[in-house]
Amino acid sequence: MKKIKGIIAIAAVVLLSSFATVNTGYKIGDxxxxxxxxxxxxxMVSLSNYSNAKGFIVIFTSNTCPYSVAYExxxxxxDKTYASKGYPxxxxxxxxxxxxxxxxxxxxxxxxxxxxxxxxYVMDEGQKTASQYGxxxxxxxxxxxxxxxxxxxxxxxxxxxxxxxxxxxxxxxVENAVESLLAGQPIKETQTRAIGCxxxx
Amino acid sequence: xxxxxxxxxxxxSQQEQxxxxxxxxxxxxxxxxxxxxxxxxxxxxxxxxxxxxxxxxATWCAPCIxxxxxxxxxxxxxxxxxxxxxxxxxxxxxxxxxxxxxxxRDNEIKSRVVVLxxxxxxxxxxxxxxDWSGAIPATLIYNKSKRAFYEQPFTYEELxxxxxxxxx
Numbered sequence: 001m002k003k004i005k006g007i008i009a010i011a012a013v014v015l016l017s018s019f020a021t022v023n024t025g026y027k028i029g030d031x032x033x034x035x036x037x038x039x040x041x042x043x044m045v046s047l048s049n050y051s052n053a054k055g056f057i058v059i060f061t062s063n064t065c066p067y068s069v070a071y072e073x074x075x076x077x078x079d080k081t082y083a084s085k086g087y088p089x090x091x092x093x094x095x096x097x098x099x100x101x102x103x104x105x106x107x108x109x110x111x112x113x114x115x116x117x118x119x120x121y122v123m124d125e126g127q128k129t130a131s132q133y134g135x136x137x138x139x140x141x142x143x144x145x146x147x148x149x150x151x152x153x154x155x156x157x158x159x160x161x162x163x164x165x166x167x168x169x170x171x172x173x174v175e176n177a178v179e180s181l182l183a184g185q186p187i188k189e190t191q192t193r194a195i196g197c198x199x200x201x
Numbered sequence: 202x203x204x205x206x207x208x209x210x211x212x213x214s215q216q217e218q219x220x221x222x223x224x225x226x227x228x229x230x231x232x233x234x235x236x237x238x239x240x241x242x243x244x245x246x247x248x249x250x251x252x253x254x255x256x257x258x259a260t261w262c263a264p265c266i267x268x269x270x271x272x273x274x275x276x277x278x279x280x281x282x283x284x285x286x287x288x289x290x291x292x293x294x295x296x297x298x299x300x301x302x303x304x305x306r307d308n309e310i311k312s313r314v315v316v317l318x319x320x321x322x323x324x325x326x327x328x329x330x331x332d333w334s335g336a337i338p339a340t341l342i343y344n345k346s347k348r349a350f351y352e353q354p355f356t357y358e359e360l361x362x363x364x365x366x367x368x369x
Binding site: 065066070100136137140157158161162163164165168171192193194195196197198199200 | 259261262263264291293294320321322323326327333334335336337338352354
């Protein structure tokens with residue numbers, strides 16, 4: 001029994017320390033590392049693949065989080081509007097699929113097909129990218145701008161302020177951020193917060 | 202009626218099962234206290250001698266559902282120590298009838314349940330705690346002199362350990 005308690009204690013420490021690393025993610029102005037993650041079509045996706053992009057809308061999202069599901073159409077709309085302007089959407093699924101069985105590669109493939117995702121939907125196997133970025137939940141957006149130093153973090157947060165009703169949205173945070181970048185102007189709100197599903201590490 | 206009783210005898214187990222289902226239906230769904238952030242605010246501070254545990258959860262959030270029994274147990278076991286648990290649901294309004302109310306009823310939740318329905322989360326999340334990213338489960342423990350916020354799931358023991366810091 002004591003042994004079991006010991007194991008639980010160790011597990012708790014490991015779990016808590018993983019939370020600690022999560023909180024030390026990117027801040028506005030940091031240079032985001034590139035990654036090589038497997039897409040639903042079997043190909044590997046890296047930011048460096050996009051030689052013509054001006055930046056990226058990186059969205060940590062999942063099949064199983066109702067907030068992510070509520071935003072799927074809006075994520076599609078973002079890609080439709082901004083991929084051609086140089087800011088494609090890259091959707092990253094950061095959950096550990098053994099803990100969140102609705103987020104396996106097969107489930108991601110089904111979802112991408114059903115919804116007709118026009119953007120990569122990659123699995124963050126080992127969850128290194130999410131912890132590097134400091135993502136804590138889905139959905140969570142990082143808008144990056146390509147600079148000579150690398151991909152600079154320009155915006156972190158929610159897509160907009162109203163998950164319930166896309167037609168009642170008053171603050172299109174991500175859209176405003178990308179529009180500002182395209183116009184060469186400073187982003188008014190660089191960080192926003194919304195409720196989301198904690199990433200299952 | 203006689204015929205009904207007779208048939209009961211023949212298939213008692215099936216009848217029992219039906220009875221259970223019927224009685225479940227008869228227990229009415231609970232009514233909900235739904236607030237916006239302004240309405241919730243008074244539940245996040247106190248001048249009394251009580252200690253409050255406020256847990257942010259939703260029926261769709263698996264780790265929330267896993268830890269909910271621990272909050273229920275703390276609410277029960279620490280009642281005479283002036284500890285009170287409030288469960289703040291973040292379920293979507295369209296799920297109140299289909300998911301939230303049946304969950305409260307079927308699990309016989311004894312802690313106070315309130316619902317926060319306020320889309321301006323960019324304002325109220327940092328107001329509740331500057332370090333809260335918005336992920337749930339999340340828990341606030343406070344009394345009149347002390348306050349702590351936890352963006353993490355709890356075990357019973359972990360929750361009890363944190364609570365003890367407020368009681369001693």
